[in-house]
Amino acid sequence: MELLLMSNSTNHGSRRFGHAREELRDFYGDAEVLFVPYALADHDSYTAAVAESFAEAGVRVRGVHTVSDPAAALAEAAGIFVGGGNSFRLLRALQRGGLIEAIRTAVGRGARYGGASAGTNMACPTLRTTNDMPIVEPMGFATLGLIDFQINPHYQDPIPDSSHMGESRQQRIAEFLEENDVPVLGLREGAWLRVSDDSIVLRGHTARLFRRDVPPEEWGVDADLSFLTGSARRFDNPAAS
Known part of the structure; x- marks a missing residue:
C-alpha cells in the first residue's frame, strides 16, 4: 500500500502544491492520476487548477468526473x-x-493514493477528526480506512493569551479521545505522511500526536511513525454513525 497524505495543498505565500512538488513527482512517477474533485462544487475548475499544478511536477491528471463510469x-x-x-x-x-469500495480495491492491488486535507481525512477510519462544517449529511462517518489512526489536517497550536473563547484544536481532539481510543495525528501546514505498507514517515513539517491518557507528543521531520500501524483499538460502531 502506497499513500501520500498531505495536510494542505497550498502553503502561505507559495503556489498550489509548491511545497511538495518533488514528493508528487517521486510518488506518482509516470502514472496518470485520476483526480477526485468532489469536495468542491465546481469540478471542472478545480480539476484544471490541480492539473496545472501537477504538471509542474511532471504528473498527468484527469478528472474522474469526466469519465462515463467513475x-x-x-x-x-x-x-x-x-x-x-x-x-x-x-x-x-x-x-x-459507489466509490469507497472502488478506491479500496485500487489501493489493495497497488494503486497509489494521495490526498490533501479532506482527501487525507478520507484515508482515515472515519470522518470524525475533520475541521469542516457539515454542510451536507453523509450516510455515516466511516471512510476508506486505509490507515489505522485519525488525522487532523491543518492542525493549529493553541495561541497563548488569545481572547478567542471557542475551543482550540487540541481541546476538540481531547473531546474525541474521551469517546474514541484511537490516536489522532495533528498535521501542521506543510506536513505530509508517506506510507509504504507498514512504514509511515513524517515529511515536510512537524506534527503533534494525541493519544488517550498520554500527554501530546511532538514529532519532527523524517520521524518514523510506523508504530501507529494497527493502533486503532475502539470506535463506537463508526459504520453505523
Whole structure:
C-alpha cells in the first residue's frame, strides 16, 4: 500500500502544491492520476487548477468526473488523488457514487493514493477528526480506512493569551479521545505522511500526536511513525454513525 497524505495543498505565500512538488513527482512517477474533485462544487475548475499544478511536477491528471463510469475507472487506476474542500460533501459523493469500495480495491492491488486535507481525512477510519462544517449529511462517518489512526489536517497550536473563547484544536481532539481510543495525528501546514505498507514517515513539517491518557507528543521531520500501524483499538460502531 502506497499513500501520500498531505495536510494542505497550498502553503502561505507559495503556489498550489509548491511545497511538495518533488514528493508528487517521486510518488506518482509516470502514472496518470485520476483526480477526485468532489469536495468542491465546481469540478471542472478545480480539476484544471490541480492539473496545472501537477504538471509542474511532471504528473498527468484527469478528472474522474469526466469519465462515463467513475467507479470502474477508480478501481482500475494506477494513481488516485483526492482533493481538499468540504469533507462531508466529499464523503457523501463517494458514498453515492459507489466509490469507497472502488478506491479500496485500487489501493489493495497497488494503486497509489494521495490526498490533501479532506482527501487525507478520507484515508482515515472515519470522518470524525475533520475541521469542516457539515454542510451536507453523509450516510455515516466511516471512510476508506486505509490507515489505522485519525488525522487532523491543518492542525493549529493553541495561541497563548488569545481572547478567542471557542475551543482550540487540541481541546476538540481531547473531546474525541474521551469517546474514541484511537490516536489522532495533528498535521501542521506543510506536513505530509508517506506510507509504504507498514512504514509511515513524517515529511515536510512537524506534527503533534494525541493519544488517550498520554500527554501530546511532538514529532519532527523524517520521524518514523510506523508504530501507529494497527493502533486503532475502539470506535463506537463508526459504520453505523
